[in-house]
Amino acid sequence: MIYDILVYPDKRLRKTSDDVKEFDEKLHTLLDDMYETMIAKEGIGLAAIQIGIAKNILIINLADDDEIQKKEDLLEVINPKITHLEGTEVYQEGCLSVPGYYEDIQRAKSITVEYFDRFGNKVVQNLDGLLSIAMQHEMDHLKGHLFIEKLSYLKRKKFEKEWKKRLKSEMDKK
Ligand code: QAP
Ligand code: CO
Numbered sequence: 399m400i401y402d403i404l405v406y407p408d409k410r411l412r413k414t415s416d417d418v419k420e421f422d423e424k425l426h427t428l429l430d431d432m433y434e435t436m437i438a439k440e441g442i443g444l445a446a447i448q449i450g451i452a453k454n455i456l457i458i459n460l461a462d463d464d465e466i467q468k469k470e471d472l473l474e475v476i477n478p479k480i481t482h483l484e485g486t487e488v489y490q491e492g493c494l495s496v497p498g499y500y501e502d503i504q505r506a507k508s509i510t511v512e513y514f515d516r517f518g519n520k521v522v523q524n525l526d527g528l529l530s531i532a533m534q535h536e537m538d539h540l541k542g543h544l545f546i547e548k549l550s551y552l553k554r555k556k557f558e559k560e561w562k563k564r565l566k567s568e569m570d571k572k
Pocket of ligand 2: 492
């Protein structure tokens with residue numbers, strides 16, 4: 399099932415998500431639906447809160463060197479915690495909940511993250527490059543945060559002005 403994606407400034411995106419307690423069939427169906435939704439909307443990452451479900455669940459599926467998004471590379475991440483951050487890196491980010499907007503964002507370059515897979519097995523990973531950026535971006539969603547909150551004051555003001563204009567023109571269309 400393909401869900402609708404919540405779009406900024408939907409207040410539900412600001413909710414803090416809760417830990418998953420049961421690694422059951424219901425969780426597996428939700429993960430499958432999140433994957434189907436992410437692929438349908440042409441995303442590389444999705445947090446459950448973006449479809450209105452306030453659970454600590456996210457998925458990431460980056461393209462490989464041949465620019466193919468392979469399901470075998472899919473990361474299913476439940477109840478993640480960052481235990482180490484190192485360095486800084488700037489990357490031009492986007493978000494399915496802020497469609498059409500992209501801006502440079504600074505984050506840690508590499509991280510150590512601990513989480514559970516769909517079966518409740520614990521996973522510890524050191525991440526670098528785009529995976530590290532994507533994990534930090536998606537984990538922000540679980541705390542109710544969006545990447546636009548990291549913009550400088552002036553860039554945020556410009557964004558808000560453009561976003562309002564766009565929402566208004568979409569209203570006028572209807
Ligand atoms: C998060 O982002 C991310 O504006 C995932 O019109 C960001 O999947 C991971 C998307 C930066 C790594 C680096 C955005 C699709 C998808 C749009 C996404 C759009 C259509 C964004
Ligand atoms: Co996002």
